Amino acid sequence: MNENKKQLSPEQLKQLLNILKARFEKNMKRHEDLEWSAIQARLEANIEKVWSLQAMEETGGEPDVAGHDIKTGEYVFYDCAAESPKGRRSVCYDGEALESRKEFKPKNSAIDMAASMGIELLSEEQYRNLQQLGNFDTKTSSWVKTPTAIRELGGAVFCDRRYNHVFLYHNGAESYYAARGFRGSLRV
Structure with missing residues (x-):
């Protein structure tokens, strides 16, 4: 490529x-x-x-x-990978969160990486629609578009599927985990 x-x-x-x-x-x-x-x-x-x-x-x-x-x-x-895409894990939510980390910074952020790929993070609604097509993120989690009011307070939201239910959670936007990435959408 x-x-x-x-x-x-x-x-x-x-x-x-x-x-x-x-x-x-x-x-x-x-x-x-x-x-x-x-x-x-x-x-x-x-x-x-x-x-x-x-x-x-x-x-x-x-x-x-x-x-x-x-x-x-x-x-x-x-x-539609079964788990959050491997090549997009261990990222914080956005560039602002990345810059706020003083040490142990991840290599990238979900928002910046998605933009560089020309895609959008799934919204919570899109994520829930995806889950109607199969069982995704049963071992991982994925950042989703975060409402501005939450992001302005330093937070970000992510989703996963556990116990046959889709859950929405919150975390500090600067956090990152080996099992959390992001899923994207593209309109063609």
């Missing part, structure tokens, strides 16, 4: 489309009424977004189609 140009080579594009198609076909319960050919056509027409899907894939997100916005025609991709 060429990060400077945010483009994939023709071979990388072909390989990614094959991975996405195989995942799409393996997990039809996530998108029963959708057809891969329409999604592939949309991806090929919005090639700049495919770079973000590659970044999601490379960091362990296993992106898959989670919905279709009929009004805009966009397909919505979520990270």
Whole structure:
């Protein structure tokens, strides 16, 4: 992947489309009424977004189609890895939190990393929608978009699935753990 140009080579594009198609076909319960050919056509027409899907894939997100916005025609991709993506763990919530740490700083923050990948953190609502598609984060947790009022007070929120329920928790935004990462969404 060429990060400077945010483009994939023709071979990388072909390989990614094959991975996405195989995942799409393996997990039809996530998108029963959708057809891969329409999604592939949309991806090929919005090639700049495919770079973000590659970044999601490379960091362990296993992106898959989670919905279709009929009004805009966009397909919505979520990270569908069983656990919070491995390549995005041990990060605090945002750049402000990262800067506030005096020692033992993580390498990155969820918000900054998502922005560099061209994706958005899932909201609590999106996270709960994801959990309707399967059981995710049964051993890990994922930062989600934090309401401004909570963030202004130094906090951030994250979710996970335990005891067959989805839980929303709070933590200091500067905290980070080996089992906490973030999940993203991308509209194409």
